[in-house]
Amino acid sequence: MSRESGNNKQMRERIAQLAARLMAVDGIDDYALAKRKAARQSGAPDTRNLPNNDEIEHALRSYQQLYQAEEQRNRLRHLRERAREMMGLLARFDPYLSGAVLSGSAGKYSGIELLLFTDSMKDVEMFLLDRHIEYRSAERRIQIGDEARGVPNFSISTEDADFDITVFTPRDLRAQIRSTPDGRPLERVRMEWLDAALAEPNAPALIADSSLLP
Known part of the structure; x- marks a missing residue:
């Protein structure tokens, strides 16, 4: 060298x-x-x-x-528990977990990234309004397959966790989704993966079971 x-x-x-x-x-x-x-x-x-x-x-x-070993481990579990609760609440919109809470690198300041796949963004908005859940809405630019597209995004802050929720169409499940055109595809898992991870305290942070992927 x-x-x-x-x-x-x-x-x-x-x-x-x-x-x-x-x-x-x-x-x-x-x-x-x-x-x-x-x-x-x-x-x-x-x-x-x-x-x-x-x-x-x-x-x-x-x-x-x-x-930060012990602090990070406890924080990760806490965030995964909050993610599971929110995914259960949003179950009708086919939620997936993504980001640092999935990969296991989430720390003290990390938020929870969720991806929803539904035909109607308005249904998500009405769902939040009906339950008096405060949110901020915006449009997020995402690379979906070969196309860069603006998609709806909702930010929700609670006492112990912040959520970043991005809404896609059901057909986007078949596409590779990237935050940037040259970025790597976003990993995403269903609630079943999260249930398994929470049931096993020593479960590895990374995805191990491809059957729980889309």
């Missing part, structure tokens, strides 16, 4: 570690923002040698295991 290649590798690792710490300690939940801040702190704000999201998530898990 050349000296330049070695230096580049060290820079990527340093930025990944700093980005992971920013996410774990400061509550940044956006990988791109964490990378940019970490690059500035590393003295290389203009570098193109940035780690990818997988590298940052690996560094985040390592940081959590080293410095």
Whole structure:
């Protein structure tokens, strides 16, 4: 390995570690923002040698295991319990769990990401209104297969958890869904996976049973 290649590798690792710490300690939940801040702190704000999201998530898990093991484990279980409650409430809209609460990297500041698949966004809105659940609505730009599309998004804040709920059509279940055009497909699981994970305290954080995927 050349000296330049070695230096580049060290820079990527340093930025990944700093980005992971920013996410774990400061509550940044956006990988791109964490990378940019970490690059500035590393003295290389203009570098193109940035780690990818997988590298940052690996560094985040390592940081959590080293410095936040018990706290993170308890927080993850709490968030999964809240996710299960909300998914049960929204069962008619075919809910899936996604994001950090699924992957196991959720920390103190993480929200719960849910994906709904229904023919009518208005039905979701009326459901929330009928139950006096306060929400903020917006449109979120998502890559669905080869198409970039604006989809409805609802943000709900409760005393002990924040929910980010994105609404898709049933046909989108067959497509790969990405947050960005060049991002990796979002992992998603049904309530049955969550039931199994909560029933087994030592269950692995990552998806193990493909039968519970769409």
